Every structure is written in C-alpha cells, then in structure tokens.
Amino acid sequence: MTTVSGIPKLPPFRFNGAVAVVTGAAGGMGEQLAYGLALRGTHLVLVDRDAERLTAVAGTVTRRRPEARVRTFVADLSDAAAVGKLAADILEAEPVLNLLVNNAGVALAGTFAETSAEEFDWVMAVNFAAPVALTRALLPRLRESAGSHVVNTSSLFGLIAPPGQSAYSASKFALRGFTEALRHELAGEVGVTCVHPGGIKTRIALDARVAAAADQEQSVKAMRAFNRVLTYPADRAAARIIEGVRHRRGRVLIALSARVPDLLARLFPATYWDAFVRLNPRAGAKR
Numbered sequence: 001m002t003t004v005s006g007i008p009k010l011p012p013f014r015f016n017g018a019v020a021v022v023t024g025a026a027g028g029m030g031e032q033l034a035y036g037l038a039l040r041g042t043h044l045v046l047v048d049r050d051a052e053r054l055t056a057v058a059g060t061v062t063r064r065r066p067e068a069r070v071r072t073f074v075a076d077l078s079d080a081a082a083v084g085k086l087a088a089d090i091l092e093a094e095p096v097l098n099l100l101v102n103n104a105g106v107a108l109a110g111t112f113a114e115t116s117a118e119e120f121d122w123v124m125a126v127n128f129a130a131p132v133a134l135t136r137a138l139l140p141r142l143r144e145s146a147g148s149h150v151v152n153t154s155s156l157f158g159l160i161a162p163p164g165q166s167a168y169s170a171s172k173f174a175l176r177g178f179t180e181a182l183r184h185e186l187a188g189e190v191g192v193t194c195v196h197p198g199g200i201k202t203r204i205a206l207d208a209r210v211a212a213a214a215d216q217e218q219s220v221k222a223m224r225a226f227n228r229v230l231t232y233p234a235d236r237a238a239a240r241i242i243e244g245v246r247h248r249r250g251r252v253l254i255a256l257s258a259r260v261p262d263l264l265a266r267l268f269p270a271t272y273w274d275a276f277v278r279l280n281p282r283a284g285a286k287r
Contacts, residue, residue, distance in 0.1 A: 007188040013149050013245050016041035019097050021090060021138065023077065023130075024104030026053035029153070029197065032238035033101060034061055040242070043069040045090055045097075048104070049076050077104055077130035078122050087137035097141045099245065101151040102131035102175075110211025112166040119211055120167045127171030132178060142190060149191035149245050152179040156198045159253075160261045160272060183250050191248045195241055198257030199232050232257070 020037050024030035026048035034044055038061045048054040051074045058070045071093055075086040090097075106126045108119055131152055142148040157165055158172030176194055183192035232255040244252035253259050260279070264272040 010147055010188065010191050010248050012247060013099070013147060013191065015242075015246070017043075018099055019043045019045065019094055020099035020101060021045040021047065021097065021134075022101045022103060023047040023134070024153075026050040026057055029234050029237050029241070030101075030103045031057050032235040033103065033241060034058075035064065036235070036238045036242050037099075038065040038068040038070075041065075041068070042099070045071045045073065045094060047073045047075055047077075047086065049074060078106075078125045080125070080129065080133065083130050083133045084137070087134055090138065091141060094141075096145055097138055098145050098148045099151070100135065100138055100142060100149075101153070101241075102134060103151070103153045104130065105153060105155070105172075106209070108167050108209050108211060109164060110167075110213070111164055114211040114213040115167055116212060119209070120170075122209075123167040124171050124174070127168070128174045128178070131175060135182070139190070147191070149193070149248070150179075150182065150186075151193045151195060151241060151245060152176075153195045153197065154179065156196060156258045156261060158194075159196055159258065160265050160276065162273060162276075180250075191245065193241070193244050193249055193252055195244070195252045196254065196258050196262070197232075197237055198253070198255030198259070198261075 015037060018041075020042050022030055022033050022037070022044065025034050025044075025046035027050070030046075030048070034046055034057055038044060044058075044061060046054060046058055054072050054074060058072050061068055061070050073086055073089060075082045077083055104126065106123060108115065108123050110119070112120075135150060135152075139150070142150065152175050154176045155168070155172040157169045158176040161169035161173065176196075179192060179194040183194070186192055237254045240252055240254050253262060261272070261276060264275050268275050
C-alpha cells in the first residue's frame, strides 16, 4: 500500500521482540512506557539520571515480564559528553534497535528576564539537544531494522507558549520542529511521532527548578498549584503513545488540556493566550 504521494506506507509497528530505548524512564510516562512496552514483548534499554528509581523500575519490569531483557543506563542528559558516552554504550550493548523514545524532560519556572543564560541553556540541553544527539547517534542503527520508529515527547507548551515558560516552550517548540522535519525526511523508512501531552500526572511540576532571579516563594506556590491540575493518568498517556507508535501516527495529543489549546492556537495564532485565559482565568494569575 502507498500513500497519495507515492511514498510506501509503513506497516503497524511490531512490539514483540523489538528493542526500545526509553529516556526519562524512572518515573511518570517513561516508567509507564517501560511497563507497557514490556507487556507487549519489547526488550528495554532504560535511561534516567535517578539511579535508585531507575533500578526499581527495571526490577518491576523483570518481576512482571521475566522474559523481557532490561538494560539500564544512568546519565545526565544536560551533559553533552555524557550523552555521547550514553549513545556509544547503547550501540555497544545492543546490536539491534527498533524504537527510540526521547521522553526525558525538565522544567524551569521564570520569565525570560528572570532566567539566566546558563539556566536557559540547561533546559535546552535536556529537552532539545539531548534528543537530537541521541537521534543522530542511534538513527543509523535504527535504519538497519525495517519498520523502526522514533518518538519525541514535546508538550502542551510545544503548541502554545505561556508567560513564565520561555525556556521550556522554546525547547519544546524546537523539539516539535525537529520531529516534524525528521518525519518528512524519513517518510516510508522510519516512523516518527511527536507527542504533545497535556496535564499528565507526573512529577515534572514538583521537580521543576525555579530561576534564581525569580521570586522563589511565589514560583514554588505557582508550580504546586499547577501540579494540582495534572490529573491525566500517566499509564493512560503511555498507552496512547504506544498506540500512536503501533498505528504510525505522526502526532499524538494527549488529554483535552492539549487538544483545546491546540485548537485555540490554530484559530487565534497571535492572541490565543488571551482566549485561553478567558476560558481558564486561573491561568492568567500573576506568577
């Protein structure tokens, strides 16, 4: 079967026996992706900076699916040298790769004026540079296996850019652009999915850093308040991503909290934030 453009259409992704790399696997969606992929017979290469929690996730996978092979790598994705070593170690350990899920991400509270260049670069390093570097290093190995796939986790803030999230939105918009271009370049050869989660129940808000120049108390209160609206279960989000991979979907929006802002951004590209605040008055509260 071919698409209208004549590019061959990839068949559904086959998880059983595949080898998947998942970053940010020690919690949240990454942890649930590990469980969901293992349930479908996928062997796992799990990456995170939190060694203790990563070991616990690997242990849970092994108990639930003892036939699944699980490797773990501890790495700080803000360190370019560590990312390069991570890629080399993965390639040495795994002769076959079928799926890469760039899921790890960090958040930073603070306006652009409050955010130092070092803080901004830290967010960009983890959320954008690391996925690009891992994709560059692992893509040749992925291309050796027919029907492989790449997933990059952008964000609701890769669809809209609210005040106080200049660094985070910049990183997630950049990742979205990279992923969309990659999808067009690899069409018919490697599947590519860009994921835009809405209010997923993870620790990203609680673990977020606050810009040093920002009001620390006010920013912490704002992030705690934001955490209370993160209610969509991470396991359901992971299931949506896995289904997106299986069906080779180019884009996966998760939860109404992503779909509504996406629509507003399409309808009101220059003024969507005003429309969003009218629908959600608490979003306009001074941070």
